[in-house]
Amino acid sequence: MRTTRGWVSHGTTELRRAELRRRELRADDVAVRIDYCGVCHSDLHAVHAHDPDSSVPLVPGHEFTGTVTEVGRDVRNLAVGDAVAVGNIVDACLACDMCRAGQENFCRAFPTLTYGGVDRRDGTPTSGAFAREYVVREGFAYRLPRGLDPAAAAPLMCAGVTVWEPLRALGVGPGTRIAVIGLGGLGHLAVKLAVALGAETTVVSRSADKADDARRLGAQHLIVSTDEAAMTGARGQFDVVLDTIAVAHDLAPYLALLALDGELSLLGYLGQVSVETTDLLIGRKKLSSGGSGGRTRTAELLEFCAERGVVADIELLPSSRAGESLERLARGDVRYRFVLDMSDLDAGPAPVVPVRG
Ligand SMILES: [Zn+2]
Ligand SMILES: [Zn+2]
Secondary structure, three states: OOEEEEEEOOOOOOEEEEEEEEOOOOOOEEEEEEEEEEEHHHHHHHHHHOOOOOOOOOOOOOOOOEEEEEEEOOOOOOOOOEEHHHHHHHHHHHHHHHOOOOOOHHHHOOOEEEOOOOOOOOOOOOOOEOEEEEEEEEEHHHOOOOOOOOHHHHHHOOOHHHHHHHHHHOOOOOOOEEEOOOOOOHHHOOOOOOOEEEEEEEEEEHHHHHHHHHHHHOOOOEEEOOOOOHHHHOOOOEEEEEOOOOOOOHHHHHHOOEEEEEEEEEEEOOOOOOOOHHHOOOOEEEEEEOOOOOOOHHHHHHHHHHOOOOEEEEEEEEEEHHHHHHHHHOOOOOOEEEEEEEEHHHHHOOOOOEEEE
């Protein structure tokens, strides 16, 4: 076992600095010094759901960039010193139909999650990237293209690929009229990517004060969702609606925005929703969802972002302020993604209490 320093959840948003264990490198592993890790809504859900008395510590964090510091003996595609990015999936069976289709995120045997999962080879719990080091199977560490700012690129690995997959699956490009519902971590990247793909892009937001931001991100139009006349006027105007709202909400007003054969992709909310089927029937509309990304699309996203200069709008904080970032994320007080700088974990004495994980 090797050790590193990181941040362990101690009930809701309190995080404590601790010594963490990482596995010794297997033949196909690389060790990554984590430089930057984004703060995702999933982290917030995880810390709220975690029992602080659990014997399995929770270390959040699943969208990070860093530098390879060591490679296993069979590693061929990465070398010490390479800049890499890792997302919320660190392994999969690689044999099922989903994996063979490049959709390891939908692996039939369930992908291994970066934290809160179980390593598929040794059965140990995985712990996340609010830490200085991560050990990962080579095939799930992506080369970070030159020219991408490593801090602002970190959110591409969860928020980014979560919106990129449906954008690509739905063929969004020149001529597509797309509405992005919700301008948060996912939404702002969806806008930037849709614009970069050449689509006519509209932001639908509760607040008119996001109008300037919407324009700055490249959107051509903004609709304020509480403006009934504007919502009525926009009915039937969109080929694709990407819904990134992170809480339960009525889908009917957003399905109404779709044109004939249009599709609403629900990305921000994972719970149960109820839909009036006539809202789909009239116009032969489609309702779909997605989450995270397979390896093919993830690598493609990084290349596309490097070519087009797309990264997240971030607020960079030292990792010691991770708890504050979670609190502010819960209040929606971020434009548009927190990223933690892990270098402060190098300073100070080693934590006294070792934590398994
Ligand atoms: Zn995430
Ligand atoms: Zn699989």
